[in-house]
Amino acid sequence: MIEWCKDRIWYMDMPWKRFGVPVGCRMTVIRLENNNLLIHSPIQLTTKIQIELSKLGRVQAIVTPNLNHHLFLSEWWLAYAQATFYAAPGLELKRTDLVFDDALGSHSPEQWRGQLFQTVMRGSDKVEEVVFCDPVSQTLILGDTLSWLHNSHHPATIALAIVNGCYFKPAMPLYWRHSFQDKTRLRQSLQEILTWPFERILFAHGQVIPANGKHIFSQAFRWALGAANT
Template sequence: MTTLMPFGPDIWLADGPAVTGIAGFRFPTRMAVIRLADGGLFIWSPVALDPAMKAEVEAIGPVHHLVAPNSLHHMAMPEWQHAFPAAKSYAAPRLAETAPHIAFDAELGDTPLADWAGEIEQAIMRGNSITTEAVFFHVKSGTAIFTDLLQQFPKGWFTGWRALVAKLDLMREAEPAVPRKFRLAFRDRAAAREGIARILTWPTEKVLMAHGTPVMVNGRAYIARAFRWLQP
């Protein structure tokens, strides 16, 4: 069974097992694999690793970069670090403080590292009290990559009172939306607007997120809609 699914030139997706979070809410997991010009792989939001996935990844290229894009998506980092000890690990701002058991080589900022500059752009969404998220843009496929700031769950994913909470939290909208809890957590909206302004300079066609159906066309217009509430 194929684990990696092509999403565009030199980018693949893989959905991992669901994880259970606070109050029993189950969340799907997803990672992206990007092959850089030097042949090395950039692994965004690694999911649980098994032998089949490891073999598929190695068939594409050597793993050079492991990226935890926010302080909520790092659980599988240790097993990937163990499997690929030569890879470098990168943390979103604040993550190294909350996950001291994971060794990171560098913290992500607004400037791409030399290893992927010109191929992957990035912007930090600051000002949120829940998490600080690094958003990426894969130039070759025109894909913006969010983690938790955009979400959409299918009908029936949550049941009972959790389904009601998910609806009130805007997690079941017609298109992926910023959950209400994250909107309220943006205490510094000026900082958040700076991040979105940077993201809206990218010529985005597709938008990928960890929890939701990817947006396949007119991505920049979609992002502007999704974050319209953030404007003064």
């Protein structure tokens, strides 16, 4: 578990393959004001992770930001039945085997209201992701909205990242980008996010962004933010 912001945010990476290609996966842990923990994008649960989490606090909320980050929810549900499980838009229909306590949207639940910003990245007819920002650590917390696989040395990963435009710089992978046909709604989401107080970015796949995050984020979405003038 890597401490990103002292006593506030940690993250942990695990090996993971998409379509047989290693891309890794990252979980983020946020300590809320009541000293309980919010788990964002849970990875495969191990005894080691459970021990480390027990040292940080009590797991109170488990958040799935989009339709892709649900693979390990069953084991978390069994281990942390007392936690509140939040589903990304549409996930309740995809994972009918699980009982979610609430669905995520653009308004923060009471458990972290006034502590974290959140909104839905709209504009896609296939998938919507819930994006978070922690003002304490000035961190934007994403799932698949951005990826940056420049730290990989695997030939297949490098090829996949180049094809999807997220090897040389952080970007929304092309397979996601093509689904965002409603540029007006996407711009509205991006403009809201850019009002938030963040300078660092954590996301599920690839290198983290420790500084200059707001500029990097706006540059990654020039294709959408500039659409009104094209």
